[in-house]
Amino acid sequence: MGAITMDNQFVAEETPAAGIGDRSAEFFSLRDIHAYYGESYIVQGVSFDIRKGEILALLGRNGAGKTSTLRTIARLDNPMLRSGEIWIEGKPVHAMKAYEAARAGIQLVPEDRRIIQGLTVEENLTLAQVAPGQGWALERIYEHFPRLAERRRQDGVTLSGGEQQMLAIARALAREIKLLLLDEPYEGLAPVIVEEIERILHEIKPLGITTIIVEQNAIAALRLSDRAVILDTGEVAFAGTAREVLDNAELRHEYLAI
Numbered sequence: 001m002g003a004i005t006m007d008n009q010f011v012a013e014e015t016p017a018a019g020i021g022d023r024s025a026e027f028f029s030l031r032d033i034h035a036y037y038g039e040s041y042i043v044q045g046v047s048f049d050i051r052k053g054e055i056l057a058l059l060g061r062n063g064a065g066k067t068s069t070l071r072t073i074a075r076l077d078n079p080m081l082r083s084g085e086i087w088i089e090g091k092p093v094h095a096m097k098a099y100e101a102a103r104a105g106i107q108l109v110p111e112d113r114r115i116i117q118g119l120t121v122e123e124n125l126t127l128a129q130v131a132p133g134q135g136w137a138l139e140r141i142y143e144h145f146p147r148l149a150e151r152r153r154q155d156g157v158t159l160s161g162g163e164q165q166m167l168a169i170a171r172a173l174a175r176e177i178k179l180l181l182l183d184e185p186y187e188g189l190a191p192v193i194v195e196e197i198e199r200i201l202h203e204i205k206p207l208g209i210t211t212i213i214v215e216q217n218a219i220a221a222l223r224l225s226d227r228a229v230i231l232d233t234g235e236v237a238f239a240g241t242a243r244e245v246l247d248n249a250e251l252r253h254e255y256l257a258i
């Protein structure tokens with residue numbers, strides 16, 4: 001059997017395309033991804049890179065394609081990725097199914113949080129740990145989420161909105177995780193709860209977790225982030241540092257209405 005040929009082919013697929021430059025420093029990259037809901041063309045050639053441990057704010061007006069981009073990265077069925085490449089630590093995410101992307105460490109916390117009804121906080125967390133791979137142990141999670149520790153026996157769906165968001169993030173950490181995708185984590189939460197979630201995200205950053213945060217509250221997302229990408233009708237309108245966006249009133253006004 002052509003083991004060598006297969007091997008060669010494998011190597012060829014895993015090597016970044018020539019001419020793009022050395023991307024080996026990049027932990028994660030999106031290269032010209034195009035994704036569709038049926039015939040509806042939504043993600044129209046998005047590219048960006050993230051280094052390990054960075055937080056990237058993915059911003060843009062309603063309908064700009066932020067959720068669709070996160071869903072594409074997590075390899076959910078919709079929207080469908082038709083072309084482009086997604087790489088995490090040299091592994092081709094574009095060739096993976098959703099469960100494989102999850103095993104590769106990509107964890108999406110969707111806007112609706114998906115807390116499982118009838119399970120306590122702790123059961124929600126231990127269920128996540130059943131998944132293959134090594135996530136955080138309960139003690140470690142409770143250290144960073146003291147509110148969840150206090151409520152470990154409480155039914156997850158009876159938590160406040162902020163606590164449910166914390167549980168959703170904690171559940172992602174309980175799984176094998178490298179890249180955390182947060183879709184509007186601050187939605188509907190009081191400023192004091194937003195600050196608490198920000199504190200948690202600050203705490204996990206030095207632990208080697210890379211995060212993409214989508215937020216309508218762009219200022220809050222930017223003050224947490226190293227870098228920012230602004231989408232406009234499915235395309236990248238700006239990519240740079242979070243500071244640049246905070247300092248550029250024109251840019252904020254044009255694409256973020258702030």
Ligand SMILES: Nc1ncnc2c1ncn2[C@@H]1O[C@H](COP(=O)(O)OP(=O)(O)OP(=O)(O)O)[C@@H](O)[C@H]1O
Pocket residue numbers: 037040042060061062063064065066067068069078
């Ligand atoms: N399941 C779907 N089928 C068809 N079109 C969809 C579907 N989901 C989203 N879209 C369309 O894709 C475009 C991008 O939507 P997406 O949800 O990615 O935007 P968004 O930037 O997350 O917006 P918001 O800030 O409102 O959450 C929108 O025009 C939306 O109507």
Ligand SMILES: [Mg+2]
Pocket residue numbers: 066067068
């Ligand atoms: Mg959205």
